[in-house]
Amino acid sequence: MTAVRFDHVSRHFGDVKAVDGVDLDIAEGEFFAMLGPSGSGKTTCLRLIAGFERPTAGDIRIFGAPVADLPPYKRQVNTVFQDYALFPHLNVIDNVAYGLMIAGQPRRARHAAAEAALEMVRLGGYGRRKPSELSGGQRQRVALARALVNKPRVLLLDEPLGALDLKLREQMQEELKGLQRQLGITFVFVTHDQGEALSMADRVAVFNQGRIEQVGTPEDIYFRPDVPFVADFVGSSNVLPAEIVARLTGTACPAAIRPEHLRLAADGPLKARVTGLSFLGLTTRVSVEAEGNRFTALLPQEAPRPEPGDELALTWAPENLHLMARDA
Amino acid sequence: MHSDRAPLSLKLAAGAGLLFLHLPILLIFVYAFTTEEKSFAWPPPGLTLKWFAVTWNRPDVWEALQLSVKVAAISTVIAMILGTLCAAAVSRTRFFGRETISLLVILPIALPGVVTGIALRSAFSLAEIPFSTWTIVLGHATFCVVIVYNNAVARFRRTSGSLIEASMDLGANMFQTLRYVILPNIGTALVVGGMLAFALSFDEVIVTTFTAGQQATLPIWMLEELVRPRERPVTNVVAMVVVLVTLLPILGAYYLTRGTDTVAGQGK
Numbered sequence: 001m002t003a004v005r006f007d008h009v010s011r012h013f014g015d016v017k018a019v020d021g022v023d024l025d026i027a028e029g030e031f032f033a034m035l036g037p038s039g040s041g042k043t044t045c046l047r048l049i050a051g052f053e054r055p056t057a058g059d060i061r062i063f064g065a066p067v068a069d070l071p072p073y074k075r076q077v078n079t080v081f082q083d084y085a086l087f088p089h090l091n092v093i094d095n096v097a098y099g100l101m102i103a104g105q106p107r108r109a110r111h112a113a114a115e116a117a118l119e120m121v122r123l124g125g126y127g128r129r130k131p132s133e134l135s136g137g138q139r140q141r142v143a144l145a146r147a148l149v150n151k152p153r154v155l156l157l158d159e160p161l162g163a164l165d166l167k168l169r170e171q172m173q174e175e176l177k178g179l180q181r182q183l184g185i186t187f188v189f190v191t192h193d194q195g196e197a198l199s200m201a202d203r204v205a206v207f208n209q210g211r212i213e214q215v216g217t218p219e220d221i222y223f224r225p226d227v228p229f230v231a232d233f234v235g236s237s238n239v240l241p242a243e244i245v246a247r248l249t250g251t252a253c254p255a256a257i258r259p260e261h262l263r264l265a266a267d268g269p270l271k272a273r274v275t276g277l278s279f280l281g282l283t284t285r286v287s288v289e290a291e292g293n294r295f296t297a298l299l300p301q302e303a304p305r306p307e308p309g310d311e312l313a314l315t316w317a318p319e320n321l322h323l324m325a326r327d328a
Numbered sequence: 329m330h331s332d333r334a335p336l337s338l339k340l341a342a343g344a345g346l347l348f349l350h351l352p353i354l355l356i357f358v359y360a361f362t363t364e365e366k367s368f369a370w371p372p373p374g375l376t377l378k379w380f381a382v383t384w385n386r387p388d389v390w391e392a393l394q395l396s397v398k399v400a401a402i403s404t405v406i407a408m409i410l411g412t413l414c415a416a417a418v419s420r421t422r423f424f425g426r427e428t429i430s431l432l433v434i435l436p437i438a439l440p441g442v443v444t445g446i447a448l449r450s451a452f453s454l455a456e457i458p459f460s461t462w463t464i465v466l467g468h469a470t471f472c473v474v475i476v477y478n479n480a481v482a483r484f485r486r487t488s489g490s491l492i493e494a495s496m497d498l499g500a501n502m503f504q505t506l507r508y509v510i511l512p513n514i515g516t517a518l519v520v521g522g523m524l525a526f527a528l529s530f531d532e533v534i535v536t537t538f539t540a541g542q543q544a545t546l547p548i549w550m551l552e553e554l555v556r557p558r559e560r561p562v563t564n565v566v567a568m569v570v571v572l573v574t575l576l577p578i579l580g581a582y583y584l585t586r587g588t589d590t591v592a593g594q595g596k
Contacts, residue, residue, distance in 0.1 A: 052493055072496040085494035089512040098508070099498035150498065 001063065003028045003154050003186040004049055009058030010210075011044050018044040020210035021058070026154075028063075031180050031187045033197035036207030037233065042190045045207070046156050049188065050079050063153060073102075078147035079156040082163075084139045086131035092118070092142050093127030099150040117145040120179070137168045148179075154186045161196065173200055194234045198222060206230045223258070224322055231256035231324065238262060238295045244270065245323070253325045259285070261320035262297035264306060268313030274306045290314055353571065360564035379561040386559075389566060392549035399461060399545060400529035403468035407525045408518060410469075411476025419484035430481075437474040444470060445538030452539065459541025467539035468532060472525035479521035483514045516584050523577035530574050546570060 006024035010017065019041040026032045034042035047053040048060060051072035060067050067075060078099070086095050093114050094101075100110035111127075118124050121141035131139055140160060147155055160176075161169045177200050180187045191197050197204045198218040205215045206229070214226045221234050231237035237256040246252040248269055264272075264286065272290035283298040284305055295314065299305065306312060334342075360379060362372035383389055417423075418430050436444055448467050457463060491513070495505040533547045544552060546566065553563045 050493075050497060052496075071501070072493070073499045073501050077497075079494070079497045081490045081494055083488060083490055085488060085490035087491060087494070087509060087513075098495070098500075102499045102504055102508075146498070 001028045002026065002061070003030070003063060004188065005061040006045070007059040007061075009048060009055045009060055011048060011053055012056045017210045019048065019055075022210075022212055024205065024212065024215070026186060026188060028186055029184050031177070031189065031200060031202045033189045033191060033201035033204045034207060035191055035194060035197040035204050035234070037192060040207035041210040042207045043158060046079075046158055046188065046190050049154065050077055050156055051075050076153040077156060078150050078152035079158065080143045080147050080160045082158045082160070084143040086139055086142055086146070088131055091127065092123070092129050092131065092134070095131065095142060096146045096149055098146065113149055114145070117149040118142070120148070121145045136163055137172065140164065140172065144179075148183070152185065154188060157187060157189045159190055159192070161191075169196075176200065198234070206234060208233070225256050225324060227324055228254050228256070231322075236296065241293065244291065244293075249321070249323075251323055251325075253323055256322045256324060257316055257320055259296045259298040261316050262295060263315045264288075264297060264299070264312045265315045266312065268315045270314045272312055272314045274308050274310045274312065276308055277305065288312070288314065356564050356567050360561055360568050362561055365560050379559070379565050382559055383562045383565045386562060388549065389562070392544050392546045395461065395543055396530055396546040399464050399468055400526045402465045403472045403529045404522050404526045406465070406469045407472030407476045408522050411473045411521060412480050412514070412518060414473070415477050415480035415484050419481050420489065433477050434474055436470040441534035445535045448535065449538040459539065461543065463539045463541070464536055464543070464545065467535040468529040471535070472529055475525045475528060476518065476521035479517045479524075480514055483517035487513045520581040520584050523581045527574040527577045531570060
């Protein structure tokens with residue numbers, strides 16, 4: 001069943017087309033990531049699902065029902081906000097129980113449910129504290145518990161890990177993924193971090209300038225980008241311009257090749273000059289310039305290391321060159 | 329070297345400064361108990377409590393006090409409603425002329441009271457509005473709104489906009505959000521603004537002089553009493569009451585906002 005469907009949805013702010021003709025299908029129980037640079041429309045899409053924004057055009061359905069006239073408080077959708085938006089005047093348990101209080105649950109029942117939700121995010125016993133007494137990671141868990149306690153059919157997460165440090169972020173990624181599997185709720189997750197999107201999501205939509213460039217599994221997005229933007233934004237693939245591809249393969253379209261698939265050879269059809277080296281441990285990153293284009297190659301440890309200024313050639317196995325015919 | 333203990337000279341200077349500020353007020357209190365009624369002679373020839381009884385039985389005092397309380401209460405209520413709504417509009421939404429409106433709201437407190445007073449008086453006579461309690465209320469509301477607005481706007485700015493969205497996301501409609509999220513977050517700021525507005529209105533003289541007809545609020549009554557040397561200590565008794573009545577809300581405001589934020593508009 002389709003959890004969320006966008007049919008030609010646009011949201012314009014004056015002349016700014018924040019979301020421009022987006023079609024989208026998010027399946028029930030899916031962990032779906034919306035990935036894109038800031039200002040690409042991903043957060044506006046999330047706010048359209050939550051109901052904080054109304055589409056200028058198009059149709060949004062949640063579990064088949066049109067939601068155009070539903071205010072946020074009538075949608076079976078809950079949000080984990082980027083700044084967590086915990087209520088500063090309430091303690092943790094009342095924050096988590098807020099939705100149940102509004103729904104009219106008696107105090108004892110809602111506090112029991114809230115405590116259970118807190119235990120689920122491993123914050124059992126923190127109920128009496130004020131949000132200001134918690135660390136960033138703990139606030140994030142409270143925000144998560146506050147949304148989940150209402151048993152939403154879709155959980156929206158707006159850059160939920162953005163404010164956490166790297167170690168905590170990796171740990172939370174695991175926990176979010178685990179929670180999602182355990183609860184079976186549809187998660188829609190907004191992020192600008194391609195690593196996060198690829199490692200957590202079942203499917204990823206890559207946003208650019210209010211439109212979706214590509215929707216697919218992390219493997220699709222990473223290895224088989226449709227357009228140069230996706231190749232470049234997700235994991236920084238090298239994009240070969242159409243004229244070079246035409247000369248080398250006979251097909252006139254841009255192509256993507258992953259840095260780890262580029263090899264340096266003494267001679268070949270694509271001459272290149274080494275401009276920089278950095279040692280990354282397992283691999284060495286080599287920056288090269290060829291016919292006015294910059295490329296990055298990741299060399300394995302055992303490969304011979306070139307020197308900056310070396311005149312070499314770029315080669316690759318033909319199956320690793322991904323042609324992006326759609327953009328031709 | 330920075331020492332934790334202040335030198336004696338500094339302590340003396342500070343003490344002298346405080347005495348200079350508060351001794352005259354204490355003198356007013358002392359003269360409320362004097363037995364001598366024509367001129368304020370020092371030291372008072374004797375102490376008595378009879379002026380409290382005299383004041384209690386003077387109907388003009390009661391009328392003035394009643395008018396002052398009424399004007400201050402109504403102005404405060406008007407200011408709390410208008411000031412909060414205005415603060416919400418200015419800090420929550422973006423619209424053309426927002427900064428200008430913000431400035432225009434604050435302007436009455438920056439203008440000298442005489443200017444506000446004259447402006448209101450000529451406006452009232454142009455519009456042929458007879459002077460009444462309501463003209464005084466209008467005059468007071470002009471600066472009371474500013475006090476509430478300033479306090480509320482500061483609080484609104486610190487209240488994240490996503491709190492309202494979070495509340496609605498969790499199922500609360502507009503009224504529930506107002507009751508459970510917005511009011512608890514701006515509540516103390518509103519109470520403080522209201523208290524300060526009440527205190528300001530209660531002892532206002534200048535704008536009142538221009539906007540009151542034949543009626544006298546308590547401060548106006550005191551001014552009139554000074555030129556008429558009859559039962560002078562009565563004025564002092566009333567002064568004591570005014571000091572206490574205005575001090576209590578200001579102290580309350582101070583305790584409510586201690587450690588949270590500065591109280592805007594204390595300066596007027």
